Structure formats: structure tokens, C-alpha cells
Amino acid sequence: MRPIDVDARRYAWCRSRALWIIGMPARIHLEDAHGALEAGQDGLLRFVARRIGDACAVSLNLAVNYERPIPPYAMRSSWALERLQGHELWQPCWELIRGIDDASNEEIVERCESLIRRVCAIVGEIPNILTPEGHYPAIAMARDWSKLLDAVGEEAPLPYNWTLPT
Amino acid sequence: MKNRMTPRENLGRRIEQFHGVSLEQVLGEIAYLRDAGDSVIAGGSLAYGLGNRLSDLDLLITGTATVESSRIPMQHFIDSLRVDVWKLSRALVEECFERAEQALGGEGAVEGSFGDIDHEDELKLLHRIAFGVVVDGGGLEDIGGRDYRAVASSLVVREYAERMRTSALLAQLAYRSGRSIAAVANARLAIESALNAVVVHRGLPFSGDKWLRDRLVNQTPDLASVYEPFRQLPENPARDASAFVDAALATCVEMWGMDLEIDALVSAANWRNTDLKLGEVGADRLLLSARFGALWGLDENEAAAWGRFAAGGAESPDAMWSLEECCEDGMPLCLRLHELGVLSLHWDKGVPIEGLHPMRTRGAPA
Numbered sequence: 001m002r003p004i005d006v007d008a009r010r011y012a013w014c015r016s017r018a019l020w021i022i023g024m025p026a027r028i029h030l031e032d033a034h035g036a037l038e039a040g041q042d043g044l045l046r047f048v049a050r051r052i053g054d055a056c057a058v059s060l061n062l063a064v065n066y067e068r069p070i071p072p073y074a075m076r077s078s079w080a081l082e083r084l085q086g087h088e089l090w091q092p093c094w095e096l097i098r099g100i101d102d103a104s105n106e107e108i109v110e111r112c113e114s115l116i117r118r119v120c121a122i123v124g125e126i127p128n129i130l131t132p133e134g135h136y137p138a139i140a141m142a143r144d145w146s147k148l149l150d151a152v153g154e155e156a157p158l159p160y161n162w163t164l165p166t
Numbered sequence: 167m168k169n170r171m172t173p174r175e176n177l178g179r180r181i182e183q184f185h186g187v188s189l190e191q192v193l194g195e196i197a198y199l200r201d202a203g204d205s206v207i208a209g210g211s212l213a214y215g216l217g218n219r220l221s222d223l224d225l226l227i228t229g230t231a232t233v234e235s236s237r238i239p240m241q242h243f244i245d246s247l248r249v250d251v252w253k254l255s256r257a258l259v260e261e262c263f264e265r266a267e268q269a270l271g272g273e274g275a276v277e278g279s280f281g282d283i284d285h286e287d288e289l290k291l292l293h294r295i296a297f298g299v300v301v302d303g304g305g306l307e308d309i310g311g312r313d314y315r316a317v318a319s320s321l322v323v324r325e326y327a328e329r330m331r332t333s334a335l336l337a338q339l340a341y342r343s344g345r346s347i348a349a350v351a352n353a354r355l356a357i358e359s360a361l362n363a364v365v366v367h368r369g370l371p372f373s374g375d376k377w378l379r380d381r382l383v384n385q386t387p388d389l390a391s392v393y394e395p396f397r398q399l400p401e402n403p404a405r406d407a408s409a410f411v412d413a414a415l416a417t418c419v420e421m422w423g424m425d426l427e428i429d430a431l432v433s434a435a436n437w438r439n440t441d442l443k444l445g446e447v448g449a450d451r452l453l454l455s456a457r458f459g460a461l462w463g464l465d466e467n468e469a470a471a472w473g474r475f476a477a478g479g480a481e482s483p484d485a486m487w488s489l490e491e492c493c494e495d496g497m498p499l500c501l502r503l504h505e506l507g508v509l510s511l512h513w514d515k516g517v518p519i520e521g522l523h524p525m526r527t528r529g530a531p532a
Binding site: 007010031034035036041044047048051068070071072075077079081097098099101132135 | 217218219220221241243248332333336340345347348351352354355375376377378379380381382383397398399401458459460504505506507508510511
């Protein structure tokens with residue numbers, strides 16, 4: 001048996017949110033990054049790369065340090081980066097958050113993909129909600145998390161009417 | 167040569183090019199959602215001439231006989247095109263505009279009540295209705311002489327002016343507290359909020375923060391150079407935060423004519439407690455949030471500062487206290503607690519549109 005080395009409420013709260021952030025906002029931004037790369041939309045690409053840096057830093061901080069709650073957006077990246085000091089993914093997160101001006105569009109997309117892949121290896125995987133084949137499995141996974149969160153008396157990260165029949 | 171296509175034809179051509187899907191196919195796919203007499207309106211980046219092959223198509227179904235409204239989009243896939251459909255009765259649409267008008271006429275801060283940085287839903291919805299492309303049906307005829315575009319634009323300008331004010335305050339507080347990454351990040355957010363407000367003030371539909379830089383380059387080129395020095399945060403924030411923050415705030419002031427000096431801002435802002443309470447265990451001073459199951463150890467100065475807030479009632483439910491009441495050792499503590507998500511920032515008043523003085527930049531419409 002593998003013990004979960006943290007209080008059950010904190011584990012369920014932090015892990016569910018970490019997964020959801022890397023599984024939905026980060027994926028939406030990555031899709032935007034691919035679209036922007038193809039269309040030569042430099043501004044969009046650089047903006048979503050920043051958001052990917054934010055999302056990865058926050059998701060990682062939740063999963064690694066079990067920090068809660070999540071602060072307002074304006075303070076989120078500094079909050080996450082401070083607590084990730086010394087982590088091997090601090091630098092790639094910071095570079096994206098800072099904003100990349102001196103790399104090619106292809107290189108920026110590559111850095112985004114690489115960071116998401118490395119964060120997912122720590123946080124876990126969630127089916128791609130943006131695809132026809134991943135949409136319902138992702139909702140089903142969110143429903144499973146909602147049940148666990150209910151069981152420990154915590155709120156789910158998604159509106160309940162997204163995942164549970166009313 | 168001028169593009170003589172109608173906005174609907176333009177939209178149809180783009181989704182045909184990107185996905186080989188016609189607007190008629192889209193209408194067929196969502197026909198089951200429609201009620202008699204309603205209209206289908208396209209908004210979002212594809213409708214506004216932005217977007218790309220991977221952008222989804224945002225549609226709004228609305229009419230006076232529309233039933234079963236849903237604020238959550240219903241997702242459809244037509245080949246590679248993803249279509250998000252919102253269905254709202256005309257009464258709900260009007261109610262949304264009424265609330266927007268009330269917010270614009272009121273003194274209170276809008277403060278994200280129509281959509282924050284993470285969820286811009288209602289701001290976008292208002293702009294889809296006001297600026298969207300009618301794909302089918304008669305569109306929205308005016309009710310009671312309401313100027314939908316003016317309401318939708320003013321609300322975004324006000325929301326973003328308030329965001330600029332908040333970011334300007336946080337940038338200065340963070341700098342003074344030695345939180346250099348938070349300082350420069352907020353200085354950039356202040357600039358971006360100011361620019362987003364200018365773009366919408368010039369009559370362009372709101373399309374979310376992510377299109378800002380492309381819009382500056384393609385639609386408001388006189389503003390692109392304003393943004394340039396702030397697109398990237400300094401490599402060494404600890405060393406360069408002061409210059410970066412000062413320059414960003416000076417540019418915001420130039421754009422909107424608003425006083426963003428810290429002394430002017432702290433007098434109008436308040437911290438609001440969630441459920442923090444100071445506990446003493448032996449010699450330890452612990453700040454507890456039972457709601458989040460979180461505990462922080464305070465040093466002697468921090469405990470003394472919190473003790474003063476508590477003596478003033480700060481530990482009562484939803485207690486608020488002015489930033490002016492925070493003395494030198496209290497402000498860094500409050501900022502840290504805000505950064506931890508357990509103190510929120512609230513303003514006495516919103517930013518009335520009439521109090522803003524937008525700059526006239528080169529090439530800008532009069």
C-alpha cells in the first residue's frame with residue numbers, strides 16, 4: 001500500500017486543482033500556441049506562452065508543496081515561483097512567465113510543450129478535454145475528483161453541474 | 167483592393183478555409199437548440215477577424231421566445247471545427263445589459279463582477295451581442311433605445327481601468343516590500359490593462375487579453391511602441407524593479423490621466439479578511455485559516471502588527487480595514503497575506519468613466 005503523505009483534505013484539494021490547471025487552461029493555451037504558430041500570430045503566441053508558464057508554476061506548486069489557497073491572478077506567479085525556488089522547473093517556468101522575445105516561434109512552442117510534459121510527469125495526466133475523444137473522459141475524471149472532494153468535505157474545482165447530474 | 171464581403175461572408179470564408187465547413191452546416195448542427203424566431207450571432211476572435219485554424223467558433227442563440235437558457239457553453243464538433251454555443255433568452259440578455267448600465271452608473275467598483283482575468287465570460291458575452299456577426303435571424307433590434315455597443319465598451323473600459331489601478335497599487339506595494347517579481351509582474355499587468363482599455367475605447371470589440379499584442383500591431387499601430395518596453399519583465403527583477411515599475415506607471419498615467427501615486431491609492435483601498443485568526447501556543451504566534459486548513463508562524467513584529475489589526479476588529483467575519491491603517495510593519499504582512507490568497511483587496515469606489523482622460527496618440531481616431 002502506498003501512503004499519501006499529506007492530510008486527505010489538502011491532498012484532494014491541491015491535486016485536483018493542479019490536475020485541472022495543467023489539464024484544461026494549460027492545454028487551451030497550448031492549443032492557442034499551435035494555432036498562433038501556424039498563423040504567424042506572434043503576439044498571441046507570446047501571450048499564451050506566459051500563461052503556460054503561470055499555469056505550470058501554479059500547478060507544480062500545488063502538487064509539490066500542497067500550498068492552498070490559490071492567490072488572485074496578479075500574485076499567483078510570484079507566489080508559485082517563490083515556493084519553487086531550487087526546483088529544476090523553476091527556470092523554465094520563470095522564462096515563460098517573464099516573456100520570450102528573442103526566440104523563434106517554433107522554439108517557444110517547443111519550450112511550452114516541454115514544460116507541460118515535464119509538469120504532467122509530476123502532477124499526472126488528464127484526457128484532452130478539447131478533443132472529441134478526450135472530452136467526456138476528462139469530465140468523467142473531474143466527476144471522480146468531485147466525489148473524492150465531497151467525501152472529504154471540500155469543494156470541487158469545477159461547477160458541480162458540469163460533472164454531476166442534477 | 168478593398169474587401170467588399172459582408173462580415174457574415176468573411177466569417178463563412180474563414181471557417182470554410184480552415185475546416186471545409188460551411189456556416190449552413192454549422193446552423194444545421196445546432197438547429198436542435200433553436201426556438202422559433204431566435205437569432206444566431208457569432209462573436210469571439212473568428213468573428214472579429216482575429217483567430218486562426220484552431221480557434222473555436224463562439225455562437226449565441228437568443229430571441230424573445232428562447233427557452234432553457236444556459237450560461238455554460240454547449241460544445242459541438244463539426245469535423246475539425248469546435249463550436250461553443252450559448253443559449254440565452256432575450257430577457258436574460260437585457261438583464262445582463264441592465265446590470266452593466268447599473269454598474270456603470272453606480273459608485274461601487276466593478277471589480278471583476280462581469281468577468282475576471284480567469285473568466286471573462288460576461289464581458290465577452292456583452293461584446294458578442296453588441297459587436298457580433300448575425301449568422302441567422304434578424305439579430306437584436308433595439309429595445310428602449312439602448313446603445314448596446316456603448317454599454318459594452320464602457321463596461322470594459324471601466325473594468326480595465328480598475329484593473330490598472332489595482333495592479334498599479336500592488337506593483338508599488340510589492341516593490342516597497344521587496345517582492346520584486348510581484349512588483350514587475352503587476353507593473354506589466356497595469357500597462358496591459360491600460361492598453362486593453364484604450365483599444366476598446368477606440369471602438370474595437372473586446373476579445374480578451376490574449377489578442378492584445380496582435381491587435382496593437384495590426385489595428386492600433388500607434389500603441390504598439392507604447393507596449394514594447396514592457397512586454398518582457400526585467401531579467402533581474404531585484405535589480406531593475408524600481409525603474410520598470412516607475413516607467414510602467416508613468417506610461418499608464420500618460421494613457422489615462424489617472425493619479426496612480428501610492429498615497430492616492432492606499433486611501434481608497436481596503437484589505438478584507440477571510441477567516442484569519444491569531445493563535446498563541448506557548449511562545450509561538452500562529453495565524454490560522456480554518457477554512458483553508460492553513461497555518462503560518464509569525465515573528466514578533468508581525469504578531470504585533472496583526473494584534474493591532476485584530477484589536478480594531480480585523481478578526482470579525484469579512485472585516486475590512488483601510489490600507490492607510492497599515493503602518494510600516496503592517497503593510498508587508500498584509501501584502502504577504504494577500505499573496506497567499508487569504509486577504510483580498512477592495513476599493514471604496516469604482517473608476518467612473520468620466521474621471522478618465524484618455525490620451526490622443528498618433529494615428530488615433532479623433
